[in-house]
Structure formats: structure tokens, C-alpha cells
Amino acid sequence: MERTLWRRSFFKASELLWAATEGQLSFGSIFFTDNAQSLEMADFILSETDRGYTTSDTFGVINRNITLGQYVKRGPLTTIHELGHHLWGLGEEYARSLGGKINQSASLPATHGNRIIPLTLSNWGVADSTFAGADVVYRNTAGGIETQTIATKSGLRITLNAPLSEDPRLGTSITVQWVIGVECTTTVPSHACVMEHSRTAAGTLNPDGTWTPAANPITEFCDDINHDPDQDTDQHQRWAKSCWGRISTHPTRSLLAPGGHPGTGTPTGYVPPTWIEAQGDIQLALVLDHSGSMSLNGGTRLTGVKNGAKYWAKAAQANKQALSIIWYNHAVDVLVPETDFATLSDSDVDQIVATIQGQVPIGLTNIRDGLFEGLNQMVGYAADPPARAAILLTDGVHNTPPGSSMLEAIAPYRKDNASIYTLGLGSGSTLDISGLERLAKDTGGLSGAVADGTDEFAIRTEMIKFFQHILGGLVLADVRRLFAQYGHPGGLWPNDPELPFANRPPLADIMGSLGAATPDDLQTMVGDTLMGIDEVPVELGSTTAMFTSAFGDGVHAWLYLIDPDGNEIKYDDPSVIFGREFRSFEFASVDGPRPGIWRVVNIVPGNDKIHAGRQQTLAGIGDDKVRVGVELSSPDRPGPVRVAVVTRYEEVLTGLGVAAIVEPGKPGTRRIELSDADEPGVYVGYFDLPDGQYSGHVEVTASGANGFADVDHSMLHGEPGATDTWVANNPPFVRMVPIGFTIGRLPKPNPEEETRG
Template sequence: MGIGRLVGNHFDLVVSIRHDAAQARVDEWQASFAQASRLLWDATDGQHRLGTVYVCNNATGGRNADAWLLEPDGRSASAVSGLGSETAHMTLYGDERFKPFVVVHEFGHYGYGVYDEYEGSAGPAECIGGTTSDACIMESAWSDGDRFGNAGTGGALVSGRVSEFCVAGNHDPDSDTYQDEQRSVACWQTMASSFPGLAVPGGTPTVAAPAGAGDINWVVLAPEQRYVLVVDRSGSMQGNKMAQALVGSAWWADSARTNDRLGVVSFATTARTDIGLTTITGAGDRTDVRNAVNGIVAGGETAIGEGLRRALDEILGAGQRAATQVVVLLTDGLHNRGEAPATVLPDLAANGVRVYTIGVGPSIDSALLQAVATGTGGTYYRIDPTLSQPDQEFRIRTVLQEISGIARENGGVVTTRPEALGEADRIERRVLIEEGSESATFAVTWDGDQKTVMLELRSPDGESIDLGSVPPHVRPIDTGLPYTGYEVERPTPGEWTMVVRTRGGGSGRGQLYVFSENPHVDGALYSPATRYDRGDVVPLFLQAYVDQPVGGLQVSGRAILPDGSTAPLRFGDDGDVLTGDAVVDDGTSSALFDETHDLEGVYTFQVQVTADAGSAFYPDAGERLVPGDATNTRAIPAFTRRFSLSVVVGEEKVVEPEQEREEEPEPRRPRRSTRRPR
């Protein structure tokens, strides 16, 4: 999600340039955002501007970004009210580096929740009022707004006459714009309801730009990925819970990509760094992290806040802020020792650290874990407490593995699929890897004896991959732990086949994973709030991107209720009140979940989205700022992704935990690394 936010009177935003931009181009974007800030200051009569713009180059930082800056020219678009929502970002095509007016127009959608005023279902409409100088930014064409060079292709700044947002007095008189249809008021009224601190101008907005716009801070982030696992090792984790957490953490070491930086923190009565951020360059680094994980021993109380604080310190200690900074927190208990997690949360958010949280067992503060995840752009995973004890314990591991697929730079979950792995079984599953994938991970994990499951892959062009024949572009993930898999560089697009063979032993619990890293494909499932009251309708939105939002998707999903029962979800991009969908075929699929009246607790929504190359399209919703602007016609690959989202309805019942003892054991001494000196 975009992690931009309003701080005082300025918006701090993250932008991700989706290609390896040369310095000259980065400078052009900086000039565009600097002018957009001045224009915003003018349009809000000196109430809002841009503050710090964090810049991630070369397709890094995409998951946190408020704007994706694309290489080609084209028609930009934005999710409405995307600021602070999961996944949403503005899509700014390359030519907007010369059209700061369009940057502000898209921010109008994204930051303020206003809709277009230049068109509607009944044709063109007007928010121009009595003069031509106070026209609405949501109304007019780029050629009427601030741009560099009169053609918007570079050169000296040309000031446009469109520099305000409309008020009641000059808002569309024939009530047929999208803004009027959706909001029934002028832009300023919508903006003031999004930000109650904004004062709506009396009469028409002040045309002259006020002084004091200031300058933006343009901060280029380190093109680096930092991941810290924060593992609960309090007394209540003893036994199989701890064992499963360690297998899931070891997976992070084994599946890490070259140059990832990975660290592990654990907490009980106090927090401890088991291994500081380690740059993964080869098998020796993976072994070091795995050994540190294996040294973790459970015992003591539950200092969740200190665990988070230490993880933050690890990330900040690594130097200049990085494009991707992720913490994964696993806990089975209620915070009862040391600094409160709530006091760490603002520092995590301010420093751009995205936190994924996992709650296990009946003694969990889901509202807190939800708040930490949502407040930082991450996701809360609630392990269903109605599952059997062994199933819940197995889920600890599989959720840790699943998050490794989604948290990674440009990562996405193609599939995650439970499989019953019986004795002497052979199962075959096909999975689609899309065009443009830079790396795919295929894996199977199982509960039980080691080395009883084997995985063979067949590529779309018939190449067979197993541990006995590993081609050079494939790295096996197989270190004797109960998972096995392959990381495939630049996989051939098309249907891959996974063949899983089981030889005896085990509990039957298994899970398949396929992840794909693709800088063009992203998306998420989100809801406007993460806490609801019993009886509330929960609106759900799904958006998938191939650089910009894609329409024509097949979306299917289900809800898991607090008692473990399930209900189907009906999504539509149909503009229908029954799905809660605002605009037909705009690429946002919507669903209304209305079965919250009986049960309080955590509801989890799981959704699968599929685009086939024939029916997926770029929505018409891209800006048509000048008649005759070319549409975006690049090819959309067939792809599939899975998303999940949890919300808390009412209060989750919390079982009073058993008293944990304050003393905590020493870590097991890690085995000596087998790494040779270099």
C-alpha cells in the first residue's frame, strides 16, 4: 500500500520508479513533484503541500509506494481514496514528469477522494465558474494546467489557468460528473470530509497563490531489502509451536534471494538479536542465519514491544533508509513486559518499516496486531483458533512461508494450497507463471519426518528439474528441513507442473507454494476499515495491477468466520449496489460481506484473482485529459495471484493466558558455520 501520510500541513509520499532511471530523468520527476507541491499549496489556499518524497529507483519499493512512475508515456490513473489504503497507488506515466498539473489531479483522486469532473455518464460537464482562472483541477485538460514546455514535453514552466478545486458556487451545474454522481458535492466538500482540518474557502477559492509553499525534500532511498523476523520465544511457545516457528524462520534463510539482508530477533522477558542483518550472498550466509534460528529456546514472558523496537533498531542501524524494510512479528501471547507495542508503532511508520503480524492461539490481542500491521502497510495473519492444535501449529510455519512470498520486493503469491500428503502418494499440480516473471519459487512443505517428500518440476517447454538434475538458472532449496523447492530465474512463462512424491511417514499435512517476482504485477485485497462492529457490512475491494489497474479479472474468494465456517464472496466490477462497486469496469472489483451479525472475532477473507490475456483490459478510467490522447495498449499477460485480509469484528474473545515465568533460558550455542574463509 501507499504509506504516504499527512504530517502537519504536508504529505510525505513514497514513489517507485518502475525502471532503472538515469539521473536526468530522476531530476525531471523531482521538478514535476516540486511544482505539483506549489500547485497543491495554491489550490488549497496554503493549507496543504508535499513534504518529503521518498524515491525508490529501478522497480524497488513498489509495495510501499503512493505512486508508480512508469517509463512509457500514457494516460495516468489513480485509485480514489487510495492514500492509506492497502495496495492502492497512483499510476503516473512517463510524460507526467513534464505535467505537474496531472500529478496534482491524480493526487486529488488518491489523497482527497474526489472523482473526475471532466466527464460523466451524461457527457462533458463543467466546474469552471464565472472565470477561466478558477477552474477545478479535477475538471480540465493537462494543457490548461502547469506543465513544462507548452506541449508538456519538457522546457520552461508554463503556468496553467487551472489551479483550484471547485466549491459549491462553481461546481458542475448539470450534476452529471463522476464527482457529482459519487459524492453529490463539490470537490472542496469531499476534501474537507477526508481531512476535517481543512477549511473550505468562503466563496470561490483564492486565485492568487499564497506565499510559503516551501520546497519538497527529495530523498532517494537505498536500493536494498531488509527483513527482520521477530519471533516470540516466551514460555507459552515451548514444544511444537517453537519448533514450527523455527522451521518457518529457517525457510526465510533458505529461500532468501542473493543480496537480501536478513536478521532474526526473538523476545521473551527481554528481546535479543539472534543474528543481525546479514547480507545473503551464498550458502554460508544462509547457514549462519539458520544456525542462529536453531539456537532459539523458549522460556520467559512476552515483551512484544521490545521485540519490535529491537527490529527497528536493526533496520535503522543498517544505514540510510532502504526501499524495502520489512518486519515479520510472530506471537502467541499478550504483551506483558517492557515497552508497549503501541509506542513503537509511530516510529515504525515514520521510518517506513512495513510490519506483517501473525497471531497464534486463543490468548492474542488481535486488535493490537491488526493495528500494527495496518498502521505500517503490512497484513495481519490470524491463525484460525478453531483449528486443531496440530493444525494451528503447522500453520505457524506455513504462514511464515507464505509471507516470504508476498513481502519480498515485487513478490506475489501465485498459489498456496494445502495438500493431504498420504503414504506413497504422487500428486501433480499445474500452475501458471506469467510473462515477465523475474523469478519463481516452487516449494512443498510437510509436517512429519524429514526427507520423505520429493518435488519435481516440469517447465512449459518440457524441461524436467529435480534434485538430481538442476539446470544453471535454478537454485535448489533443500537443506534437510521438512520443505523442498526450487528458485527459478527468469522462468519460462506458461503452465508449470509440480510433481510431489511422498514416501511414508508424516501426518499428512502438506502445503504447496508458488511465488513469482514480477516488477509489473501487483495487487491486493483491502477494506476501508480494519475494525467493524457486529452487524456492519464489510466492504471489500480488490485491485490488481499490470503497471496500472487491470479490468476484466476473474475474482473468487471466501470468508472464514470466527467459528471456522466459511462463506463465499461475490465480487463484481459491475458498478452495482449489490457488490458495492462504484464504477463499472474501472479495474476495482468490489464485494459486500454482510454476515457479521452473529459472531464477534476475526474474519479472514481469501481471494484468488486470475487474468487471462483475452479478457483482461486496461480500464477506460485512465485520464482522458486531451481528446485524442492515445490509450494504453500494451499487452497484459495472463497471470494469477492470491490475497488475504483479516478484519476484527467487535471484540475477539481472549482466553486469559497461563502465567509465564520471568526467567528465560540461554540460547543454544549455534553450531560453527561451515563457511570457509574468503
């Protein structure tokens, strides 16, 4: 029933949009999904409450969208009102919005009934008589927010039509917005503007699907004739013109303005939209480069990609994920067609891993057709999944077929609800970095880079990060240490790094054999080069958690897992899937993890075969309520890079700790703190760095019970008498998002490099 009501609302909104734009704009296909991986590309997000939220003039921008409250199911004009903001940056045509302080020490009559608000200032710059009918928003002491309609204002007192939930003197301030003080009406009431009305001002959509028009339906944007005669609205202050004046002159989304007052009927030629409901789970495609340049530096680039692909294959099986694997050079080879890896046996996956290992570097680089094939595999596998994502790895520049461009992939990917994540291996002298960033930005993906394209370990760990980010959310990615596989502490300490999970002794037995009461005691005894312990926060409501240890330079460790209650997870636990690739990685994938701090313990078997190398712990959480979106603006000239971050726990949050960290090498790690002071919920910061290529991550920390962003605005778009809360019910959580960007114009890559091999 819920989907039916929303479908009816969007169909009616499409008809209203067609009327409001004089037959120039309506909805085509409406894609409906309830999967968090689609949030970055969503135009609308449907709230379970009456809260609404939108951004201005950001249609088509990743992570910028409209949140619609439940009341929109019966009042679809709100959809058109919010599209006015989102498509063209229109301001409100309300009279004005003002804020004032509450006089907490004022005396009120005993009969005030929570309906009288005492003020510290009587003169708000407008006549008292204009307050009647305006809305007031009040934040109560219980963390709630409520709105009521003003009956009268007289000097230092505002009287409401209905009571607040508590004595108003307990609050500190209020916001008043005029939502019925019509500004764009001539002699015809229906010529009032959509941007000063919403809710049911055009009519009411009844639960049975019938439409009851309002007495004087509001269905049009204002024009130069009836726009704001006293020039005091937000729209006029922002653009100094009517709504149609702005729409008709928008730099990228202009429409033809009507001559005179727009008509109030529905123009001919209207075609209802198509409604598509998502089915199944997200689809993935690995699109991997094995052109000639991948042979450079002894083939370490290709080795890193192979080992990363092996992780994806085994992790896809553990996570019951659909995946295809495509290799490309001048031609395209489908190694694994789009397949539900949950249906594959261990021997099937081992065969895929062996085939991955057999890839050799040769030929030119045809990125475009590799991406086309990745999309074909996903689209051909199943119709209308909630999201699709291709992960593109390359160390070069698209150079075949002649005259083609890898950017040709953007349009079909957007059409089929698919994102492209790019990972460039190497520097700007060999990579089309700007092109890779464009592929990601224009399709809702992310771009990353491993500047040292010869670092096999770095390539592999970046591929692991992308897997965790796409499938849920990365929560730990910056733990690095040096392990040394030599020496033996005695007791049951292992000496065979290749021993399979089933044959390993429990961690408790190893501790007992050496007289250690806790893992921390054991680490103190043996030292940091033979053992590491990492803590991973898993929030309440998580459906999955995946803990991974990656190893480099020949070392290998055993992974043990301890839950928040201090219990060691057994290797034969049916709720946990363990996976490994020798001297590459080990992981544990947990269904329904307990919330709290999990501990990942790595111990290095000691023997006579000396190996020393790096280890990194990475962890990802599956929680559809949490999603972090990152937008980067990377200038092609010297200047700061803007980092914008939006975090949702069902809805956009504020009150977070948000930072961005990059590793430029010298002079070392650079960290900036981001702020949402200018736009609630949109955290922004700037990296002012020298020209070059940078990689790192964004880190978001939520303390729990954070605030909803711009909740005052959302309540003012709600219905009078509505109550809500400005405090979210989110648990504490942490997320990390990998990022990469360039500053300045880098040397153009040399296509001749691709002929090596």
C-alpha cells in the same frame, strides 16, 4: 532523464498545491522507487503511457493511489486535480459526462472522413450548441481507445475536429465529457476551478525545466461565490457545495477555507520538497516470539516458528535477500543483524539454523520493542531501499513495559516506508487479534492467523506463504495431501529420506527402473501416498520462481522439478538453487524461469521406519509487473467482512476472476466471488459468517489481455487526439494472497498466560 522530468513535475505540483490550498499544504518528502513491493503504500504510480487513474477520498488507504500519465510531466496541474479526488473526494466541475449509442446502420456522406458519429438518440438533455469543444471517447474494434474534440453536434450527428482511426459506425457507443465548458468562472478567467481543468491549464513545464504560465492560469479551487451557478456538475451533485466547501468540512483532512475568492499568487512560506530515490532491494526482518506461552502444548508453537525461521534463512540465501532475525520476550535478542544472505556460505546459514533451533520459551511479551528493533536493523543496514517489511509472529498479548502499546510501532514504520505482516498463533482468548490486524492494516502489510496454535505444520506453511507473497507473489498454496513413508515399489525407488541432493538418482532413472514412461505413469503405479505431482503456472516475464514442498508429522519426500518443455531439472543446474531441512521442507529456486506449466514432483522414500504425515506444495513467482493488494474490513460486531482486491499488471486491471476462500472449519470451506461492478478494478465481496476467527486466501486469475480499469476516465484526463488501448498486454497469470480476519468481539486475552515457561 525520465526521473529528472518527474522530479521537476512533482516540485512544480508541490508549489501549485501550496498555492491552491492558500499556503496550507505541500509535499514534504517524495520517495521515488521502481519496485513492485512498494505499490501497496504508494500515493502515486507513474504510468509509462498517458493513462491516468485515481480513487476517491482514499488518501492513506492501502492499495488506493493515483496513477499519472506521461503528459503530467509537462502538465503538473493534473497532479493537483487528481489529489482533489484522492484527498477530499471532490467531484468533477466539468459541465457533465454523458454516454450515447452509435447508430451502426446510419448512412453517412462519402466525405465523412471518419469525423462524423451517427447517434441513435438526438436529444441528450442539453442543447446541441454546448457540445462544441467537448471531448468524445471512442473504443475501436482493434481494442484501442481514442479521444477527439467535438466541432459541432446537429441532431443525430456529432462532427469531430479530427478523424477517428476507423469508420465510427464500427463502434457501439461513445462517452462525451465537457472539459472546457467552464462552470466556476466569474468575471476573472483565472477564477476557474482546478477540478474543471487539468493538463497545462496552469502552465507548461518545458523539458529544460523552465515554466511557461498559461495566459489565464488556473490554480485555485472554487468557493461558494463562483461555484457552479447552474448546479449541474458532478461535484455539486455529490456534495451540494463548492470544492472549498467540501475541503473545509472534510471529516479528517479539512483545511481552513479562504475568505472570499482565494488569491491567485503563491503564498509566502513555501519550502520545496525533498526528493529521495530508492536504492538496492527490499529489506526484511523476522520478529519472533519466544515468551513463556510458546512452551504450551509441548512447545509445538515454538517448533513451528523455528522451522519457519529456518526456511526464511535458507530461502533468503537462495533469493539473495537482506534479512535480520530478532527474538523477543520481555527483552529483545538480535540473532542475526540485517545481512545480505547472498554473502553467506552454506556453513554460515547452517550455523544460523542451529542457533534458531536452540531458542527456548521464557518470559513476558514485549512486541513493541521487538518491532522497534526490527525497524532499527533495516534502517541501519542501508538508506532508502524500495521497501521494508517486518514479519511479526506472536501467540500472546503485548504486556511489557507497563503502560506501553505495540501500536506505538505504527508511526515509525510508516515514516520509514516499512510494512508489518502479522501472524497470530492461537485464538482470540490468548491473542490481541484486533491489535495485530491494526498493525498490518495501518502499515500496508497483511494479517494472518493459525487458529490452532499447536499445529506446527500449519505455522510453518503460513510463514512460507508470507515469504513468497512479500518477495513476489504466491501462485500455489492450497495443495494438501497425506503421504505415508512405508513400503517400497522396487527398482531404484529410494529408501533413504535423508539422502542429499547430490547423491540422488535422476527421476528419469527411477521411472525407467520401474518401466514408467512418464511421471504420471509412475504415480499411477505407486499410488498417491508415495508420490504427488503439482502443476504451477509461471507467466511470461517472471524473473524468479520458487517451488517448495513442506512436510509435517515426521514424513519427508524428495523434490524433483520438471520445466514446461518436459525436461527434468538437474540438481547441479547452475541456474537453480536447491535447499532442504529434513522432515520440514525442500525447495528449488529458479532464476529466469521459462514461462508455462512447471511440475513439482514429490516422491516418498520407502523403508522400515514408518512415518505418515501431511505434505503441501507452495510456489512463488517474482514478477515486478504483477502485484495484488488486499484490503479487509473486519468488524468488531456481528456482520459481514468486506474484502477488496486490486490487481495490477503495471496498471490496474479489470476482467479478472477474483475469489476469496476461507476455512472456518465447520461447516467447511467458504468461497465468495468478487466483483468490480461498482468501481472498475476494485473487486469487492462480503463474508457473512458467524463470530469467530478465519484464515484463507484470495485467488486472482487473469486470462491474458485483460482490460485496463476505468480507461474511459483516464482518456478524458488525457489530451485531445490521444490514442490508447483498453486491452492490457498482460500474459495469463495466477496469484494467491493469504488473509486472516475475525468477526465479532473475541474474549480478551489473559496477560498472565505469558508468565509460563
